[in-house]
Structure formats: structure tokens, C-alpha cells
Amino acid sequence: MTSPVAIITGAGGGIGCAVALTLARQGWRLVLAEQTAAALEPCRRQCAALGAEVRTFGGDISSERDVAALAALAERHYGGCQGFVSSAGIAGVIREIDRYPGDVFRHVMEVNTYGTFFCLKHGLPLLRRRGGSFVAIASTSAIRGRAGMAGYVASKHAVLGLVKSSALECVGSNVRVNAVLPGPTQTAMIEAIDRMAAQQAPGGGINRPVAAPYGKPDDVANMVAFLLSPASGHINGASLVIDAGSTVA
Ligand SMILES: NC(=O)c1ccc[n+]([C@@H]2O[C@H](COP(=O)([O-])OP(=O)(O)OC[C@H]3O[C@@H](n4cnc5c(N)ncnc54)[C@H](O)[C@@H]3O)[C@@H](O)[C@H]2O)c1
Numbered sequence: 093m094t095s096p097v098a099i100i101t102g103a104g105g106g107i108g109c110a111v112a113l114t115l116a117r118q119g120w121r122l123v124l125a126e127q128t129a130a131a132l133e134p135c136r137r138q139c140a141a142l143g144a145e146v147r148t149f150g151g152d153i154s155s156e157r158d159v160a161a162l163a164a165l166a167e168r169h170y171g172g173c174q175g176f177v178s179s180a181g182i183a184g185v186i187r188e189i190d191r192y193p194g195d196v197f198r199h200v201m202e203v204n205t206y207g208t209f210f211c212l213k214h215g216l217p218l219l220r221r222r223g224g225s226f227v228a229i230a231s232t233s234a235i236r237g238r239a240g241m242a243g244y245v246a247s248k249h250a251v252l253g254l255v256k257s258s259a260l261e262c263v264g265s266n267v268r269v270n271a272v273l274p275g276p277t278q279t280a281m282i283e284a285i286d287r288m289a290a291q292q293a294p295g296g297g298i299n300r301p302v303a304a305p306y307g308k309p310d311d312v313a314n315m316v317a318f319l320l321s322p323a324s325g326h327i328n329g330a331s332l333v334i335d336a337g338s339t340v341a
Contacts (some may be wrong), residue, residue: 095145097165097173098320099218101121101153101211102180106132106279107229109138110309111177114317116144120175123166125149153180153207154199156214163214172221175320178211181227184243185279186288197243204247205254212258216267223266224318228255229312230271232339235331239291252331259329268328270319275335277307300339304336 151158
């Protein structure tokens, strides 16, 4: 049996690369995407060292043309894919809404929401060829508010809308669509958010209800690997929270 193929966007980042490494260990072939192919080099090397066949793609996830080209690469080399993980994302700024710059809000929506939309639009046809699973990396910000982060929160709420609607379009087919919702996870993104929050007024504008430790990228990667596996075959349209209980506090 040939190894399954997964496309992973944002694979130069903390969570995306952890997903790539976890799948590499499980024998997947990988198509890694990032803003530039150079940004993928450390992850590509680590995956290759684990014996994985890896192709890389540099492009902007907020550009439909680039996402279509990414899908075309997987089509050309593998005739489709069995896994698609959209992990590329940005945080925007931390600013109350009356001071939140419109161009930043638009950019956050373009990368996080339009980026996921383009991945679903061009990824689902690839997954339908032989059956497969799409996983969107959303956030606990998809189901709760965060003072100072309206752009990010709105973009991630919208990601859940995309996941739920496309999951319903897949019912009865050989494809499933789910979202994982990490709480704060130790990557460059949370470090940047914490830096920005520290420069704000007391409380930093970020509300964290319990003092849960930050998660690790592998905590997310393990859930993604499960959602890509046949063991999760009855899970579709789900929003799976990974946050040590913070959201239910
Ligand atoms: N780290 C956290 O605390 C946390 C919590 C919840 C959700 N998330 C989500 O997890 C996902 C991965 O984030 P991370 O923590 O690994 O952060 P990260 O910054 O390490 O990785 C994100 C990657 O996305 C890439 N990217 C950004 N804009 C892009 C674009 N226009 N085109 C292509 N690639 C682009 C970046 O270059 C970066 O490598 C994001 O969607 C993020 O919103 C992160």
C-alpha cells in the first residue's frame, strides 16, 4: 500500500511543523506550504531525516491563485491527497476596537479566514479522489471573546462557520472536515502576543480565566494525527478544544 499524502500550510511555524513531524513518523508523504520555501527548510530537513518524502511550496495562503497552485502541485505529483491541515495564521495586533486599524483587521481576515476558505475550496476536491480528512487549526478564540483581539477572534469564529458548513456538504461522502481549537500554545505566535500584551494597560487586554500551563505544539499535532486517521472516522464538523480546561472555567 502506498503512503498517504498530507498538505500542511504554515508548516514553517510551531504547530504546523509539529504536525508535519508527527505525520512523518507515521509514514505520511508531505507537501509543506509556507510564505517562502526557505522558511520551510528546518522542518523539511527534520521530516526528511525521519524518512518522509517531502515537497515544499512557497506562497501566500490569502491568495486564491497561490492556494490553487499548491493544490495543483499535490494533484500533479500524487493525484490528490488524503489529509489537508490548514495551520497558517496570524494574530494581528492587540488594540481595543475603537483603535483597531482597519487594514490590520482586513489582513487578519484575509490570512485566517479567506486562507482557510481557499484551502477548503481547492483542498476538498483533492480529498474526494480517494477519501480523506481536512483539519483547520482554529483557536479557543473561535468560541469566546478576547478583549483587544477583535480581528483574530472574528477571523477564527468565521473559520468555524466554514468548517461546519463544509462538513455538512461532506456528510455521506468519503471526506470529513473538523476544527481543532488550541488554547495558548508555546510557539512564536503566543510569544509575540504576550510581548504585545505586556505593552498594554494592566491585564494586557487578554483575559485568561485559569492559570493553565501553555500547551505544546505536539499536543495539537497528536489531535490532528487522530483526526486524519481512520480511528476518527465518525467525527465530522467537530470543534475539538485543546486547552487544559481553560475555556470551560
Ligand atoms: N500558538 C498559539 O497559542 C495558538 C493558539 C490557538 C490557535 N493557534 C493557531 O495555530 C496556527 C499555527 O500557529 P502557530 O502557533 O504555529 O504560529 P506560528 O507563527 O509559529 O506559525 C504560523 C505560520 O503561518 C505562516 N503564515 C502566516 N501568514 C501566512 C500567509 N499569508 N501565507 C502562508 N503562510 C503564512 C507563518 O509564516 C508561520 O510560519 C494558527 O492558525 C494560529 O492562529 C495558535
